[in-house]
Amino acid sequence: xxxxxxxxxxxxxxxxxxxxxxxxxxxxxxxxxxxxxxxxxxxxxxxxxxxxxxxxxxxxxxxxxxxxxxxxxxxxxxxxxxxxxxxxxxxxxxxxxxxxxxxxxxxxxxxxxxxxxxxxxxxxxxxxxxxxxxxxxxxxxxxxxxxxxxxxxxxxxxxxxxxxxxxxxxxxxxxxxxxxxxxxxxxxxxxxxxxxxxxxxxxxxxxxxxxxxxxxxxxxxxxxxxxxxxxxxxxxxxxxxxxxxxxxxxxxxxxxxxxxxxxxxxxxxxxxxxxxxxxxxxxxxxxxxxxxxxxxxxxxxxxxxxxxxxxxxxxxxxxxxxxxxxxxxxxxxxxxxxxxxxxxxxxxxxxxxxxxxxxxxxxxxxxx
Amino acid sequence: xxxxxxxxxxxxxxxxxxxxxxxxxxxxxxxxxxxxxxxxxxxxxxxxxxxxxxxxxxxxxxxxxxxxxxxxxxxxxxxxxxxxxxxxxxxxxxxxxxxxxxxxxxxxxxxxxxxxxxxxxxxxxxxxxxxxxxxxxxxxxxxxxxxxxxxxxxxxxxxxxxxxxxxxxxxxxxxxxxxxxxxxxxxxxxxxxxxxxxxxxxxxxxxxxxxxxxxxxxxxxxxxxxxxxxxxxxxxxxxxxxxxxxxxxxxxxxxxxxxxxxxxxxxxxxxxxxxxxxxxxxxxxx
Numbered sequence: 177x178x179x180x181x182x183x184x185x186x187x188x189x190x191x192x193x194x195x196x197x198x199x200x201x202x203x204x205x206x207x208x209x210x211x212x213x214x215x216x217x218x219x220x221x222x223x224x225x226x227x228x229x230x231x232x233x234x235x236x237x238x239x240x241x242x243x244x245x246x247x248x249x250x251x252x253x254x255x256x257x258x259x260x261x262x263x264x265x266x267x268x269x270x271x272x273x274x275x276x277x278x279x280x281x282x283x284x285x286x287x288x289x290x291x292x293x294x295x296x297x298x299x300x301x302x303x304x305x306x307x308x309x310x311x312x313x314x315x316x317x318x319x320x321x322x323x324x325x326x327x328x329x330x331x332x333x334x335x336x337x338x339x340x341x342x343x344x345x346x347x348x349x350x351x352x353x354x355x356x357x358x359x360x361x362x363x364x365x366x367x368x369x370x371x372x373x374x375x376x377x378x379x380x381x382x383x384x385x386x387x388x389x390x391x392x393x394x395x396x397x398x399x400x401x402x403x404x405x406x407x408x409x410x411x412x413x414x415x416x417x418x419x420x421x422x423x424x425x426x427x428x429x430x431x432x433x434x435x436x437x438x439x440x441x442x443x444x445x446x447x448x449x450x451x452x453x454x455x456x457x458x459x460x461x462x463x464x465x466x467x468x469x470x471x472x473x474x475x476x477x478x479x480x481x482x483x484x485x486x487x488x489x490x491x492x493x494x495x496x497x498x499x500x501x502x503x504x505x506x507x508x509x510x511x512x513x514x515x516x517x518x519x520x521x522x523x524x525x526x527x528x529x530x531x532x533x534x535x536x537x538x539x540x541x542x543x544x
Numbered sequence: 545x546x547x548x549x550x551x552x553x554x555x556x557x558x559x560x561x562x563x564x565x566x567x568x569x570x571x572x573x574x575x576x577x578x579x580x581x582x583x584x585x586x587x588x589x590x591x592x593x594x595x596x597x598x599x600x601x602x603x604x605x606x607x608x609x610x611x612x613x614x615x616x617x618x619x620x621x622x623x624x625x626x627x628x629x630x631x632x633x634x635x636x637x638x639x640x641x642x643x644x645x646x647x648x649x650x651x652x653x654x655x656x657x658x659x660x661x662x663x664x665x666x667x668x669x670x671x672x673x674x675x676x677x678x679x680x681x682x683x684x685x686x687x688x689x690x691x692x693x694x695x696x697x698x699x700x701x702x703x704x705x706x707x708x709x710x711x712x713x714x715x716x717x718x719x720x721x722x723x724x725x726x727x728x729x730x731x732x733x734x735x736x737x738x739x740x741x742x743x744x745x746x747x748x749x750x751x752x753x754x755x756x757x758x759x760x761x762x763x764x765x766x767x768x769x770x771x772x773x774x775x776x777x778x779x780x781x782x783x784x785x786x787x788x789x790x791x792x793x794x795x796x797x798x799x800x801x802x803x804x805x806x807x808x809x810x811x812x813x814x815x816x817x818x819x820x821x822x823x824x825x826x827x828x829x830x
Contacts, residue, residue, distance in 0.1 A: 237732055257735040270733035274751050284737035335737065
């Protein structure tokens with residue numbers, strides 16, 4: 177049997193509907209997850225997708241309606257939160273306001289009855305680890321948001337849990353601090369070799385830090401993959417739309433070839449490499465392509481796999497320029513072009529007729 | 545600008561200050577002065593300064609009256625303490641439960657806690673007398689079930705029941721205020737760090753609600769220690785407290801200086817207790 181840090185087997189969690197009189201709500205719906213030891217695993221999705229409920233199920237604050245959770249291959253349904261080998265970094269930090277920073281960090285060790293000299297040493301170590309020395313005697317209210325965040329982190333890792341659960345820990349920090357903390361968290365995780373399960377709604381954060389990402393929506397896990405696969409090969413329209421920016425083109429399959437399909441998009445023949453078996457001629461499909469994978473060219477001659485359109489909007493973003501192009505099919509696509517040509521980079525004007533093209537391997541097929 | 549603000553402040557504060565001076569500071573001074581004067585037969589005082597009243601209070605003597613008095617003194621504090629502890633044990637879970645309810649239920653439950661204030665205090669205590677009487681409501685119910693009757697009225701237990709009853713809202717409300725302010729995610733944080741429910745209560749909940757516990761205890765202890773009505777009605781005069789003794793000095797015994805001296809000593813003891821309490825609270829806050 178493979179050794180997993182955390183395993184969720186067919187977990188469902190329903191909450192009573194309350195006074196609204198509707199049916200019970202399934203916050204998490206038959207999900208399966210297998211998380212490797214030492215992995216940085218992210219649960220990514222919009223608010224209400226069930227990611228925080230999943231984390232709370234692992235921590236033991238909620239009981240699954242159905243299914244079993246294993247931590248280090250041990251079923252934990254009957255184990256209360258205070259006996260589980262996991263620790264949580266809470267979204268609002270939940271620092272104890274009546275205790276000093278040092279007492280907060282020492283809390284877990286104190287209730288476990290760790291000898292005093294060992295507590296002192298480990299508290300110091302973990303405060304050093306989160307780069308927060310010399311603040312041991314402060315109260316949480318005397319710290320900045322970023323410092324409180326580090327205390328929450330130190331308070332959790334000082335217990336050396338086998339799994340660290342992080343519930344949007346950077347949500348309350350400003351952008352610059354958040355960016356810095358993302359890298360720091362990733363370094364810390366590598367350094368400690370600890371399993372991190374990280375909940376966020378920020379797709380960029382997920383891509384930056386994770387070994388693997390589980391994209392969730394409406395209580396379902398839509399795709400579990402490494403960041404590159406999630407971004408480059410989204411499994412569903414939701415994943416393609418939620419992570420990064422995507423263009424969607426609706427079409428109908430004209431021909432299924434050995435390694436690609438030929439799709440009719442508003443009268444234009446478009447090729448797409450595909451991996452899903454079972455596609456048939458005449459079937460409706462949605463093609464998806466990232467804005468930076470599209471190329472713009474002036475209208476002269478026609479090519480295969482190109483669409484004709486009119487530039488409707490130009491947004492200059494510094495590193496690149498974002499064009500909104502209206503196609504003949506009434507659909508619009510977004511194209512990002514890197515500004516490599518200095519001040520002559522923006523080569524088109526609003527109203528220009530343009531040709532939109534791409535490499536066939538950059539366009540993905542989603543079944544409608 | 546600042547002088548104008550000071551003038552406004554003085555105007556706004558003067559009604560309260562005047563009230564406090566006339567109805568608190570002056571009477572307190574009066575009692576303090578009376579306690580150093582001599583008794584006049586038939587009530588009032590003779591303006592001869594001395595320590596007679598205090599000497600009577602503290603001199604070791606075989607006078608059974610004085611011994612009774614010391615017992616009553618100690619009993620008043622002991623009962624006030626017991627009442628405070630019982631109120632705390634009843635009110636803490638109750639306040640916790642109320643604080644965890646949805647807002648509409650919460651206001652309704654708080655309304656129920658305060659509803660007794662709408663009925664006259666004496667009427668409520670007399671109601672208890674009818675409940676606890678030898679042929680009262682409680683004993684009627686007990687005998688209906690063929691259970692032995694309880695002789696509660698005019699016993700310390702009846703007095704204690706009455707004291708707890710009148711004090712309960714004063715404990716529930718400050719506790720509720722302080723529990724309601726608490727961030728309940730701290731419970732999860734505690735459990736997450738390996739503390740069981742008892743440890744979470746002792747290490748997180750209890751210290752964080754200390755201000756409410758202290759406020760409630762002070763609000764219960766002080767009035768109870770000086771209670772007059774409850775021991776008179778439910779104790780039937782057999783179980784006296786400080787209030788009864790004071791009433792006796794200013795009433796039948798007509799010994800105003802001695803009554804004043806008792807008041808002064810009582811006040812000093814209570815103030816010492818309160819200062820000690822607030823010291824604990826401040827240490828908790830550091």
